[in-house]
Amino acid sequence: RAYLAPSFRNVNFYYEESGALRYVWDDALGEKGLQQAVAFIQKHRGSYNGRVQGMLFPRQPDTCTPELLRKTKEAAKELGVGIQIHASMNLIEFHQILSQHGKTPIAFLRELGFLGPEVILGHCILLSGHSWTALPYGDDLGMIADSGASISHCPGKYAKLGIAMESFDRYRARGVTVSLGTDSYPMDMVNEMRIASLACRFAERNYLAGSYEEVFNAATLGGARAVGREDLG
Numbered sequence: 001r002a003y004l005a006p007s008f009r010n011v012n013f014y015y016e017e018s019g020a021l022r023y024v025w026d027d028a029l030g031e032k033g034l035q036q037a038v039a040f041i042q043k044h045r046g047s048y049n050g051r052v053q054g055m056l057f058p059r060q061p062d063t064c065t066p067e068l069l070r071k072t073k074e075a076a077k078e079l080g081v082g083i084q085i086h087a088s089m090n091l092i093e094f095h096q097i098l099s100q101h102g103k104t105p106i107a108f109l110r111e112l113g114f115l116g117p118e119v120i121l122g123h124c125i126l127l128s129g130h131s132w133t134a135l136p137y138g139d140d141l142g143m144i145a146d147s148g149a150s151i152s153h154c155p156g157k158y159a160k161l162g163i164a165m166e167s168f169d170r171y172r173a174r175g176v177t178v179s180l181g182t183d184s185y186p187m188d189m190v191n192e193m194r195i196a197s198l199a200c201r202f203a204e205r206n207y208l209a210g211s212y213e214e215v216f217n218a219a220t221l222g223g224a225r226a227v228g229r230e231d232l233g
Contacts, residue, residue, distance in 0.1 A: 003227050005057035005084055006040050008033020010065050021092065023063070030068040034058075038075055045081070053081070053227075055120075060086045061105045062096040069114050082118045082227060084152070085109075088140070089123035094133055104128050106140035115147035120179075120226050124151045125158055130166050145174040150226040153218070154183035155195040167203035168196055168210050168218075179222035180215070193219050 010030035011023045034056070041054030056079075058064045058072045076083045088094060088105045097105045106127060109115050121144065128138035144151070153165060165171070171178050180192050193215045200210025224233030 001051045001053070001232075003053045003055050003082070004040075004044065005055035006033075006037045007057040007059050008037055008068075009059040009063035010068055011063040025065075027065065027067075030058075030064060031071075034068065034071060034075060038079065041079055041081060054079070055082045055084055055227075057084050060089065060093050061108055062093040066112055069109070069112055073112075073114055073116075076118060082120065083114075084120040084122055085114075086122040087124055088121070088126045091126065091132065094126045098135070104133075104135070104138060104140055106143050107138060110143045110147065115143065115149045117148035117150075118228070119147070119149040120152050121149055122152045122181075123154060123158075125153075125163060125165050127166075132163060141171065141174050141176065145176050150177035150179060150222070152179050152181045152223075152226065153196065154181045154192070155199050156188075156192050157183040159195050159199060160184075164199040164203045165196075168200040168215070169204060172214055177222055177225045178218045179226045180219040189219055 008030055010025055010027060012026065012029070014022050014024065016022060037056055044052055045054040046052070056072050056076050058069055061069070072083060087109060093105060097103065097108050101108050103111065104127070124144070126133050127140035128135050151171065153168065155165065158164060168178065180189065180196060182189060182192055196215045196218070197210035197212060201207055221233035224230065
């Protein structure tokens, strides 16, 4: 089965010769992308005897205007589909939102009314209290848990960068649905389960953390729950 989501955003990127990252904002770009995504879903969802479904995918909080995020939420409700968005995925996004809005990406999305059970937060590693954010205040994890949003965790991608979720066990203890993804080569779910478990043990400094049962459930039941399919997984 596939839940497909053509992405859209209000930003194009470019790098200066110095290596500096620049954002070029374009409201029309995001609006056009949302319309194309809606048309794609209307055309293809339910095809192949229902095995193909659609989702809406605004890329990241720092690349979408608040207005585009609100329109996405409304369109998802009208279509009866889910939403995925990469959030709290890197320090650039984290500090962009913090400097522009005075809030973490998760708090920003909550204020917009964007979070909810139909929303999958991609990666969602750099929450308040994470050692890399240098922001000990706030309770991003509690906001996610209260909203019913789920998280798609790709441990292998972050292990390559020397970053770990802090931690898989803490997310699960708060009642957050966590699914596992691959995100980059090799596309090996068994390897992702292994890394998820080991990274949790390093983060918790506890060899009993990141149980194999929990990471296996995340790779199977977690993904099914994230897309609202309690009958699968």
